[in-house]
Amino acid sequence: xxxxxxxxxxxxxxxxxxxxxxxxxxxxxxxxxxxxxxxxxxxxxxxxxxxxxxxxxxxxxxxxxxxxxxxxxxxxxxxxxxxxxxxxxxxxxxxxxxxxxxxxxxxxxxxxxxxxxxxxxxxxxxxxxxxxxxxxxxxxxxxxxxxxxxxxxxxxxxxxxxxxxxxxxxxxxxxxxxxxxxxxxxxxxxxxxxxxxxxxxxxxxxxxxxxxxxxxxxxxxxxxxxxxx
Amino acid sequence: xxxxxxxxxxxxxxxxxxxxxxxxxxxxxxxxxxxxxxxxxxxxxxxxxxxxxxxxxxxxxxxxxxxxxxxxxxxxxxxxxxxxxxxxxxxxxxxxxxxxxxxxxxxxxxxxxxxxxxxxxxxxxxxxxxxxxxxxxxxxxxxxxxxxxxxxxxxxxxxxxxxxxxxxxxxxxxxxxxxxxxxxxxxxxxxxxxxxxxxxxxxxxxxxxxxxxxxxxxxxxxxxxxxxxxxxxxxxxxxxxxxxxxxxxxxxxxxxxxxxxxxxxxxxxxxxxxxxxxxxxxxxxxxxxxxxxxxxxxxxxxxxxxxxxxxxxxxxxxxxxxxxxxxxxxxxxxxxxxxxxxxxxxxxxxxxxxxxxxxxxxxxxxxxxxxxxxxxxxxxxxxxxxxxxxxxxxxxxxxxxxxxxxxxxxxxxxxxxxxxxxxxxxxxxxxxxxxxxxxxxxxxxxxxxxxxxxxxxxxxxxxxxxxxxxxxxxxxxxxxxxxxxxxxxxxx
Numbered sequence: 001x002x003x004x005x006x007x008x009x010x011x012x013x014x015x016x017x018x019x020x021x022x023x024x025x026x027x028x029x030x031x032x033x034x035x036x037x038x039x040x041x042x043x044x045x046x047x048x049x050x051x052x053x054x055x056x057x058x059x060x061x062x063x064x065x066x067x068x069x070x071x072x073x074x075x076x077x078x079x080x081x082x083x084x085x086x087x088x089x090x091x092x093x094x095x096x097x098x099x100x101x102x103x104x105x106x107x108x109x110x111x112x113x114x115x116x117x118x119x120x121x122x123x124x125x126x127x128x129x130x131x132x133x134x135x136x137x138x139x140x141x142x143x144x145x146x147x148x149x150x151x152x153x154x155x156x157x158x159x160x161x162x163x164x165x166x167x168x169x170x171x172x173x174x175x176x177x178x179x180x181x182x183x184x185x186x187x188x189x190x191x192x193x194x195x196x197x198x199x200x201x202x203x204x205x206x207x208x209x210x211x212x213x214x215x216x217x218x219x220x221x222x223x224x225x226x227x228x229x
Numbered sequence: 230x231x232x233x234x235x236x237x238x239x240x241x242x243x244x245x246x247x248x249x250x251x252x253x254x255x256x257x258x259x260x261x262x263x264x265x266x267x268x269x270x271x272x273x274x275x276x277x278x279x280x281x282x283x284x285x286x287x288x289x290x291x292x293x294x295x296x297x298x299x300x301x302x303x304x305x306x307x308x309x310x311x312x313x314x315x316x317x318x319x320x321x322x323x324x325x326x327x328x329x330x331x332x333x334x335x336x337x338x339x340x341x342x343x344x345x346x347x348x349x350x351x352x353x354x355x356x357x358x359x360x361x362x363x364x365x366x367x368x369x370x371x372x373x374x375x376x377x378x379x380x381x382x383x384x385x386x387x388x389x390x391x392x393x394x395x396x397x398x399x400x401x402x403x404x405x406x407x408x409x410x411x412x413x414x415x416x417x418x419x420x421x422x423x424x425x426x427x428x429x430x431x432x433x434x435x436x437x438x439x440x441x442x443x444x445x446x447x448x449x450x451x452x453x454x455x456x457x458x459x460x461x462x463x464x465x466x467x468x469x470x471x472x473x474x475x476x477x478x479x480x481x482x483x484x485x486x487x488x489x490x491x492x493x494x495x496x497x498x499x500x501x502x503x504x505x506x507x508x509x510x511x512x513x514x515x516x517x518x519x520x521x522x523x524x525x526x527x528x529x530x531x532x533x534x535x536x537x538x539x540x541x542x543x544x545x546x547x548x549x550x551x552x553x554x555x556x557x558x559x560x561x562x563x564x565x566x567x568x569x570x571x572x573x574x575x576x577x578x579x580x581x582x583x584x585x586x587x588x589x590x591x592x593x594x595x596x597x598x599x600x601x602x603x604x605x606x607x608x609x610x611x612x613x614x615x616x617x618x619x620x621x622x623x624x625x626x627x628x629x630x631x632x633x634x635x636x637x638x639x640x641x642x643x644x645x646x647x648x649x650x651x652x653x654x655x656x657x658x659x660x661x662x663x664x665x666x667x668x669x670x671x672x673x674x675x676x677x678x679x680x681x682x683x684x685x686x687x688x689x690x691x692x693x694x695x696x697x698x699x700x701x702x703x704x705x706x707x708x709x710x711x712x713x714x715x716x717x718x719x720x721x
Contacts, residue, residue, distance in 0.1 A: 088615075
């Protein structure tokens with residue numbers, strides 16, 4: 001029996017009716033459950049808002065962006081201040097910086113306060129998610145936060161359209177309780193070979209994960225600073 | 230039949246004569262400027278029969294024929310007349326090209342006209358009659374190539390008439406036999422052609438292109454290029470250079486909603502005009518003038534060129550809502566940058582995905598909200614200094630492909646990712662090295678070191694980069710210019 005809501009405006013979808021979209025090109029293509037770290041992959045994070053912070057946050061997010069690009073999905077980076085990832089570092093991680101859509105919510109003529117930039121970033125993410133054309137959206141919030149009402153709306157669209165929204169923040173718990181996964185990424189150790197620092201290990205530690213009843217921890221490796229030029 | 234050339238001989242003279250009510254046989258000359266030494270450009274039959282020739286100074290012509298009437302036709306009047314003719318021709322074909330270097334020459338896209346009019350001759354007679362009704366005598370040639378039809382039209386004995394060729398080879402044969410005198414080149418170039426013994430178009434086309442410019446002249450070279458290359462080029466439809474625009478007087482408005490309501494109707498009228506002309510709008514520019522005579526300019530750029538007025542109204546509403554007005558607005562000027570709409574262009578992209586359209590629509594909304602420079606793409610550059618190794622370009626200025634470029638393969642030695650500050654931040658050495666040690670460096674960037682006099686480039690102004698960290702874990706990406714220390718970013 002179909003329930004009828006006479007007061008509901010046409011086109012409005014109730015929160016309880018929202019459900020994950022049927023398996024589509026996106027979801028079938030990214031099923032990499034056999035990968036060793038299934039907690040930190042594009043497929044695993046689909047439908048989630050991720051809060052990522054820590055000293056290795058940029059390096060950690062590269063894996064998700066690379067997976068999105070490898071599946072021909074559009075990646076958008078929303079910038080809210082005057083810092084940016086250094087684009088020449090990205091190709092080594094398998095990310096094509098020229099294929100990233102960069103939205104600068106900072107520095108618009110009529111808005112010169114950071115809180116307003118964050119609000120603009122929230123609006124931008126909302127527009128991008130509604131379009132269903134972006135699978136991976138990274139919001140570089142820094143010390144800013146987003147209002148909980150906006151975040152709730154973003155979460156609905158992330159779930160509905162099978163996207164990933166990663167918010168880079170400067171500290172723990174900035175975005176409140178609505179985030180699905182909260183991860184701290186930190187460099188933990190380095191390895192020396194012949195007296196030179198050659199490798200770095202960074203740890204991803206889930207401080208909160210609504211998808212599972214346990215928190216998880218991963219260790220990943222990358223080259224050391226000697227590979228930066 | 231692919232192409233029809235229309236030449237209106239003595240365009241200025243015809244424009245002058247059609248504006249006159251008296252049609253008596255006064256000798257008339259069109260001169261280049263209103264001065265005694267101005268050259269005679271065009272003559273009517275009465276003046277020619279009196280012995281006057283083109284190119285002679287006006288004073289000399291008047292001394293030969295004291296009753297000569299001389300007139301100057303200004304450029305804006307010529308442009309207006311050409312526009313009038315062009316609009317008249319659009320009634321007969323969707324494609325009209327005007328030759329910019331030779332005023333009064335038009336090419337019409339005559340493909341498919343046989344089906345509509347029964348025969349090409351019928352169609353041509355109708356076009357010819359329409360021009361005659363407007364007061365213009367014209368020579369027409371229906372053929373296959375632009376240069377071929379032009380030469381055949383120009384070589385017609387009469388000042389007006391219609392010629393039809395039925396095959397490519399026939400057109401080429403006629404054209405090749407035509408004298409070079411009919412080419413629109415300077416008398417000097419014509420003299421050189423004669424000295425070289427080149428009298429027919431066939432011989433002119435046989436000259437190597439590289440020799441034409443040197444041996445004959447620049448004008449002949451331009452013509453030679455058109456004649457040699459354009460055989461398969463279709464008629465290039467008219468592209469307006471000036472934007473369509475309108476101006477609205479506002480009754481001292483302050484809110485964006487009021488402004489939007491007042492400019493909605495003029496915008497819809499403009500878009501109606503755009504649709505009728507078969508054009509698409511690629512940019513809408515709104516100039517708002519306030520009571521202090523200050524002007525606020527805003528550009529609305531859609532995801533792709535469109536003639537949908539509603540789309541532009543939506544984008545404009547979003548943009549206006551993001552603006553705040555300190556004074557009351559008195560005037561609004563709307564101008565549209567348009568491009569021709571051609572179904573053949575869209576047919577080139579049959580596989581354009583819905584996702585691409587959705588993506589561009591979303592980005593257009595964001596541009597409307599945050600400004601056109603808000604959406605950017607990154608371009609990697611081959612440069613020395615770190616901040617010059619990439620460039621941010623606005624999406625609507627950049628020329629990127631439709632599809633998202635695929636990801637690359639990750640290298641096993643990929644280092645950590647740096648976060649770069651737009652402007653390096655000055656810092657003290659003591660502060661930087663308080664709990665940190667050098668993990669990597671020095672790495673010297675000395676721009677244009679090869680221009681230094683000495684072998685030792687340490688004296689050349691430049692930067693020495695270091696990566697600092699603690700316990701082997703990197704944190705700061707900094708440099709020194711010899712006097713100060715700067716933090717250029719973080720390693721994250």
